[in-house]
Amino acid sequence: MREAARLNARLLALFLLGAMLFGYPLLAVFNVPATVLGVPVLYAYLFMAWAALIALLAIVISAS
């Protein structure tokens, strides 16, 4: 029961993290016409953050 509650709490935390990563104002920070290794900063950020969130999700779920 406590294990289940912990998983729920972690998933909720990930949801909040995701909401923050993909929301204003963090997006505005990366909304600049610069590039990193040739790739626009905003695009790079969005896909990196997205991949990171999915990886965390996989870790949290596999760990429990």
Add this chain to the structure above:
Amino acid sequence: MLQPWVIAVLSAGYLLTLFAIAYWADQRAERGASAIANPLVYALSLSVYATSWTFYGSVGRAAGDGVGFLPIYIGPTLAACLFWVVLRKMVRISQVNRITSIADFIAARYGKSGLLAAAVALIAVIGIVPYISLQLKAVSASFTLLTQYPDVTRPAYQVVPMLADNAFWVAMLLAAFAILFGARHLDAAERHEGMVAAIAFESLVKLGAFLAVGVFVTFHLFDGFGDLFTRAAADPKTAPLFAPFGKAGFADWVWLVVLSFFAIFFLPRQFQVAVVENVDERHLRHASWIFPAYLFAINLFVLPIAFGGRLAFPGGVDADTFVLALPMSHGEPWLALLVFIGGLSAATGMVIVETVALSTMISNDLVMPALLRVRALGLAGKPDLSRLLLGIRRGAIVVILLLGYGYFRFAGEAYALVAIGLISFAAVAQFAPPILAGLYWKGGTRAGALAGLAAGFALWAYTLFLPSLARSGWLPSGFVESGPFGVAWLKPYALFGLSGLDTTTHAMILSMLANVGAFVLVSVLGRSRPEEQTQALAFVDVFRREGDVTRFWRGKTTVDDLRALLARFLGPARAADALAAYARRRGVSASALAADPGLVEHAERTLAGAIGSASARVMVASVVKEEALGLEEVMNILDETSQAIAYSKALEEKKRELEAATAELRAANERLKELDRMKDDFVSTVSHELRTPLTSIRAFAEILADNADTPPEKRQRFIGVILKETERLTRLINQMLDLAKIESGRAEWNTEALDLVELVREAEGAVGALFREKGVQLETEMPEDFPPVCADRDRLMQVLLNLLANAVKFCERGRGVVRVRLLHEPGRVRVDVIDNGVGVAPEHHERIFEKFRQVGDTLTDRPQGTGLGLPISRQIVRHLGGDLWVESELGRGAIFRFTLPLAETGVGDLAVASQAAVS
């Protein structure tokens, strides 16, 4: 040059492959070896979310505004974080309640309301029509484009007759396909394993095709991501897309995230694959990361393809077709064909699942309830409705696709793919408040859900759907530009002056406000019916419940009635299966089934799978003569309850009484034991007292008997001793009998008024000889006119003699003085017998009144009395209403005092008087 027949044959081949997969999975399911029972297949089936919109539309959107396509996939990713929390709850609820569609879910939550089910079904059908048309548009456009290989310019739009329009034939083909997959036969649980397997396969095909074209564009046409974006940055037309957010851009972004967050839960096809087709809720765990990972993969090359397209085609090419146009224009016919197949799989997957889900709603929540209500058709009495049900499903699928085609033909041309899809998303988002609140808040009511849905849907229709028709000329164009009848604040894209937003954002803000507001307000202000409350509890607390919950059911029916009812909708074979399954679960044989509440519940649930919970309830109620829970029944239930309470109270009372009785018994037992011990003591004391004189009598008698020559004077002395001892024995026995009589209350009392002075003088005379013999002086101190007392003459005399004999006994020979004094006290008289003998130690004052208790050294002194005189005296005085006690100190003589009531007052009055004196 790609001939149309090549494309057609390839497409047909692909669809046949799909069908083969579905057939194979169905066969495995029949054998009980499910092919879809693992998280990967489950996640791939969830990826039916990625449709033509994703496959062609995302690139189109990205080519226009950079990252505008992405929120549609970020929302589901955030939702995936909550799959285990929210979606699992929906799955559990649906499996417990046999829910088979989103309309059923909402209706069941709010008291199995048929009206609500119909409303949700209607919103879903109208809302999804544009989405279907999007798929038709994508397939027909890609087909048209592919046939003019290698020319990629967009053909001028021309109105062709319906039968010459390939989109129409695509619609009909998809309808046939959806029927084959989803409406071949009826399934009580609405599970389609074959369809799910085919969908999962389609997800792989569309991902593979998209990745192939992505890799082709990024690494073949360009030299990797860096090269592609560097060249895009150099182009003034595409460079601004690198930082695309304007002022309102973030609000649009956030609302699109919210919109797609809702869509992943509440789109009818998502509900179908995620909830209805779910084999095991544990699959949700790993699906929650595999599914977003899939979305990530299929979006990875959207931006490169979009920029590649923008760089390759300066104009004249629809951005929605870049995915196909890029391989075509670079001489890659086979890659182009693969892309077409990928797009086809994206579209077919969506259409199949969506139409199956919608047809379930249409037949269960719209058509069947209506048909059953029309008495003229006499359907309620028909024995087998399963064929009719299947017919309605198939008809519904065709109608949905025709509606989609109609929307495409009349409104679809004016829009890009994504814009069409968003209209549907916004419609489906209206289900969010009643479902999400329904999962966690017990206060939501049916009226609230209806009001919220109605308000939200009305605003959606006004701000998104009607304008989309107006743009295509079905409504006057002034409706959009200057508002109906020229009323500016009613402009559908700037309602109430809310302007400067994207049309979707605008519609979402207004419809959500109205929906949530109406839902909460009506729920809070209104009242919910008992049925709603039960369902609210069943939904919100679904994880707290163990196993199936049997409803309180007071009704009568027979197993045959239930079997006939099931057979009408499921067919006889499936009905028998359902009953047998229930019997197996209960561990009884099918013939021994009783129509108990459990079976009725099971029948209703089974039926709910086929015709929806609201209709099922009505149908079951038609065979189960459910007695309305009237006032009388309620009173009876209350009565039973109060009786039970009364019984329990009575039991408590009895328990208390028993405890008290037990305590009394224990006390009585203690007392008995004490008495027993006292009796033993008494018997041993008495026998000892009796033995002492007997022993001496016997001893002297033996001496006399054995020695005949005893001198006469000695013989005389011995005989004297024997006589004395015999007298003592007699006295002892008399006194014992006396005492026993007094104690048991059997003694006779002749109470009369007595002159105490006279009595004392008499006693004086009686003991005179004794006093003289011991040389003890006896004095009396008596007033002249002493009042008479109430007493028994002989007994009182006995007391006086006892006390006097006692006094003389302890006086020193020759020097002793005993004085008797009479005193007149208020209400009584007191008699003092005063001596100047050895006295009594204070610790012995009470002991001397105990039986056989003789104070003094019993080892050296021979007992001088029976040990019963004082106890008897005290008993007598107390019986006469007075008391007897001693006041003395050792060596200072003793005063034995007793009181007696006066003759006039009597015993009772004396008690009162003495009490008064005390207080």
